[in-house]
Amino acid sequence: MFLFGIRSIFAFFLAFGLLFFSVFSAEIEEYNDISNYETYFNTTIQDEENSQFHYLSEEMFEIFPKSITADMHPEEFKLIYYNPWDPQFVTYLTVDYEPDYYEEELGRLQQLGIEEYTDYYTVTGEPQGYDIIAMNSDDYHGFVYAMVPEGKENNTKITYVGIWFCNYVLDLDIHDHLPDKYLLLGFDASSGNPYEREKMGNH
DSSP states (O other), rough: OHHHHHHHHHHHHHHHHHHHHHHHHOOOOOEEOGEEEEEEEEBBEEOTTSOOOEEBTTTTTTTOOSSTTEEEEEEEEEEEESSSSSSSSEEEEEEEEHHHHHHHHHHHHHHBOOOOOOTTGGGHHHHTTTEEEEEEEEETTTEEEEEEEETOTTTEEEEEEEEOTTTTTTTTTTHHHHHGGGOTTTTSTTTTTTTHHTTTTTO
16 A cells, blocks of 8 residues: 555656656747748648647638648748647738739638637737638637738738637747737736636636
């Protein structure tokens, strides 16, 4: 019995130690090579230690284009991946479309629709100066959305944004990885955020 207790204690501290190590040894990975765009989406990647993880799945990120084609002129792209214990993603893409293809993409996004997103993570509305044209939201995982500049005539640009995480906390400083102009108003997924406290019953 005594030996069993020692083993249990050892197992507990071993598990805790491995968790502690994984949190503090995890690196923030940044990708911005648009030529590898399709590799990042809906693909299983082999990391440096030969353990597999899934990048951005089609189900989560159907709002984003599946590929970068000749009618698209990407202006900016960044993907941040961080996995201290669960995968977390911050990504954005701005594309300047040729006019006919812009209208086609606009129609695709409008068909996807806008899911309710306000009040999740204290969000109060759209990024200032933008109109959201498609939104996938989840009261646990976060948001994936597409938007266009507000009131701009002859616009052909669309910006896509993804903020996807779990456990009610994003373990990244969102302001370090996403331009504030693309951030939903009121968004707060920092540690101890009001939405986390509400969901976890810690008012």
